Amino acid sequence: NLRGPFLLSKFAAAQMRERGSCHIVNIASTAAKRAWPNASAYHASKWGLLGLSYALHAELRPYGIKVTAVIAGGMRTPFLLDRFPDIDPAVLQEPADVADAIVGILSVGGCTVIPEVMILPMRETSWP
Numbered sequence: 001n002l003r004g005p006f007l008l009s010k011f012a013a014a015q016m017r018e019r020g021s022c023h024i025v026n027i028a029s030t031a032a033k034r035a036w037p038n039a040s041a042y043h044a045s046k047w048g049l050l051g052l053s054y055a056l057h058a059e060l061r062p063y064g065i066k067v068t069a070v071i072a073g074g075m076r077t078p079f080l081l082d083r084f085p086d087i088d089p090a091v092l093q094e095p096a097d098v099a100d101a102i103v104g105i106l107s108v109g110g111c112t113v114i115p116e117v118m119i120l121p122m123r124e125t126s127w128p
Contacts, residue, residue, distance in 0.1 A: 013065065
């Protein structure tokens, strides 16, 4: 959750600096904003990804490179449903809806950056 984005960003940033006007999107989760028991490694990685995103935003913005952290709530994916079979899939959001929001972020004009966005399912009860 953290090492991959760190290494990829490090490599890509060198290429992006030459091009300018590029965009890095990191997918975090609401676990980057709160914590629950027995998930400390997951939380540490997601909080770290959010911190990495903000650091990259500060470092790369002068080169015209945008960085956005997407904080996504529960999504209807096999990854989540296989691990937590008691979750009602009806309260989760479709991954395509999150993807649509990311397309919107990527379409924002060059003079604007969105460093962080939270995308939640309407019916998820674990987040206010």
